[in-house]
């Protein structure tokens with residue numbers, strides 16, 4: 019299908035349907051709800067931050083393939099990163115989705131999350147891709 | 162199959178779009194746009210407010226449109242037609258002007274679980290304020306309100322029954338006759354939200370004996386921004402105004418005001434005459450085709466679409482088993498795939514449908530689902546549109562299938 023694989027690529031499909039990150043953490047240090055009223059996407063994002071490092075994160079909830087996979091892939095990307103670095107990656111991701119220019123060095127920092135690059139061609143779904151990232155932004159700011 | 166009505170709509174010129182979202186808003190035929198252009202080019206002035214000829218003509222246009230609407234729905238008198246912005250505003254007007262003045266502690270307002278938020282949230286607000294109760298007619302396994310439910314829920318305590326004619330989610334056509342009869346037998350007034358049936362079935366408020374009825378012009382081939390509230394004259398006369406301002410008054414003193422008579426009492430501020438002219442033209446368009454024809458064409462299309470969708474094993478349908486109990490709307494899901502993903506992928510194929518909760522969150526919760534895909538038909542739709550949908554759904558399912566299997 020024309021356009022299908024550009025957005026619903028293998029990685030996104032895998033994460034949306036079978037996410038290893040969809041679970042609850044034993045002892046999270048932070049927890050935040052994210053909700054997308056248009057779509058009905060709902061996630062609860064948990065993080066475990068110790069000594070200024072995002073040691074682990076996980077999520078529960080439900081929603082479209084884009085919101086679910088975006089959450090899961092974000093967690094993979096940010097796990098083990100220093101809080102300051104994680105904040106920077108969040109910022110870059112949001113910039114990319116909002117069609118602002120990012121450098122190739124910045125792009126590298128995104129890791130697998132680059133898979134969402136083409137979502138900008140589906141404007142109605144941008145909110146789905148950004149839901150978890152905005153939720154994470156709030157969690158990281160709170161520290 | 163060629164559809165001769167399609168040519169009446171400019172949006173389909175050189176455009177292969179498959180538009181299956183007429184329940185949200187219909188496309189507009191050229192005659193409606195022409196009528197509005199003509200009004201703005203030849204007759205535009207502020208209605209009611211000036212003595213010069215042009216203003217008088219604008220006022221005439223407005224009231225001619227009102228007469229057209231009155232005839233269209235079988236009202237006895239054109240002063241029973243109040244123009245609003247849309248169905249939502251009309252329902253708010255009723256909740257505030259009728260509800261607040263007439264409800265007392267422990268009275269009941271009865272609505273159905275299928276209501277659109279616009280016929281639900283305002284009643285929550287006024288019943289809370291008046292310490293009255295908001296009670297629901299629930300649907301059975303066949304997605305319809307049973308006669309038992311009507312008998313049991315509409316009681317001596319019921320003062321207002323506000324109910325949609327056709328569900329914008331399930332397509333269920335409500336048995337209005339039965340509900341109105343029962344409501345009147347206990348002395349309650351009935352409000353009919355005809356938003357989803359007005360473009361599809363002949364309305365006759367006198368035969369139906371509805372006390373109030375509302376709809377939006379934009380769901381019946383008219384422009385955005387014009388809606389209708391019908392009310393029986395004696396009821397409207399007793400009601401207090403909703404929005405205050407210019408044109409709805411008789412005398413204004415520093416501390417006191419007396420109000421205009423019907424219909425002006427409920428039409429404050431400069432009115433949407435262009436919209437009313439467009440709506441009037443849309444009524445002419447519908448009448449020219451004729452409701453017997455419209456019903457025939459749309460019923461045939463509906464049965465065709467439901468049959469094709471039911472034949473797909475991966476589709477879950479949310480509609481009554483009998484096609485006679487439905488009208489022009491069908492909700493479904495691809496098992497295991499979120500409706501928003503389905504809608505986005507259909508969009509890539511040029512198929513427009515709505516996915517979400519359709520402004521009916523309590524219904525979604527009742528059905529224990531988050532959202533659905535919804536198709537809804539207009540006079541311009543064809544069996545080819547239904548085929549295009551079904552083909553695209555098959556393709557989408559194939560893409561998702563292997564991942565869905567992994568989940569088990």
Ligand SMILES: Cc1ncc(COP(=O)(O)O)c(C=O)c1O
Nearest residue numbers: 247248249277279325329356377
């Ligand atoms: C059954 C029903 N009632 C009310 C409305 C509200 O219509 P509007 O948004 O035009 O006021 C809609 C449409 O969205 C509807 O389907």
Ligand SMILES: [Zn+2]
Nearest residue numbers: 057059082146
């Ligand atoms: Zn979403």
